[in-house]
Amino acid sequence: MSQAAVNERPAPPNGWLNRFLNGVEKAGNKLPDPAMLFLYALLIVWVGSWIGSQFSFDLVNPRTGEAVVINNLLTGAGLADFLASMVTTFTGFAPLGIVLVAMLGVGVAEQSGFINTGLKKLLKVTPARFLTPMLILVAIVSHTAADAGYVLVIPIGGIIFHAAGRHPLAGIAAAFAGVSGGFAANFLPSGGDALLQGFTQSAAQ
Incomplete structure (x- = not known):
């Protein structure tokens, strides 16, 4: 995102939860490079x-x-x-291809301003009280694209919460809860359903 967009974001409230998350963020920033x-x-x-x-x-x-x-x-x-x-x-690491393609797509979308514009429009049409449920819903539905939810939705959840004036770690936690807790619970067909269908059919026979 541009520096102007970053400066436009409201500061998160200075509550005990945000102070705790700030401490977690500072401790995480001291970790070495991955x-x-x-x-x-x-x-x-x-x-x-x-x-x-x-x-x-x-x-x-x-x-x-x-x-x-x-x-x-x-x-x-x-x-x-x-x-x-x-x-x-x-x-031979199976998720490698998805991760590389997703990183390439996110990089192009970020530098072209697509994510910045999309987030602004998303925040305009989504009431603040529905921001967390909406993010969790998107995280659950993200399994339609296989494991892309772990690569895309979790970091974007932090960006959305930061843009809304909330702590980004809270957005990351909400997105992670939706992606992990809603694994295989997607109400749309996903790649995992095709795999599990074979097990179910064999057990039924």
Whole structure:
């Protein structure tokens, strides 16, 4: 959004809830970049595998009868396997395509001013008292586009609440509740329904 649109937004009320959400936001802003968090997690797993491989556990796989051991990922074979399967692991992640396409579409819509204009019109036609139910309803219906609700609706919920003078974390929480709580509860056909229909048909037969 443009700087002028940001300046036009009213300041949220200084209540205890907003002070709490501001504290949560400040604590979250101190976290490292998400890419660094994944790097730290990778290093922790590597070091943990090296430490765990130094010990033996009296665990046996009940199906194969073999002892369960921890493989050291810091060996030459472990690092070679990690590098060799890196591309396959990345491209084999099913939601990756949806996320990339959604990020591209949101980026174009943001820079072209489409989201800014659409949010302004949405706020004009939606009464303030119906803003939260409307956002939750949109989050539930978003499952029509598979898992795009997690990528699109949740951050847009924060933008809508910010534009309405409410705390953006409250909008993110409301959108997350609608997307997650309403998962597979969409009253419109979605991709999950086609998958579950196969299970239902097999069980009925």
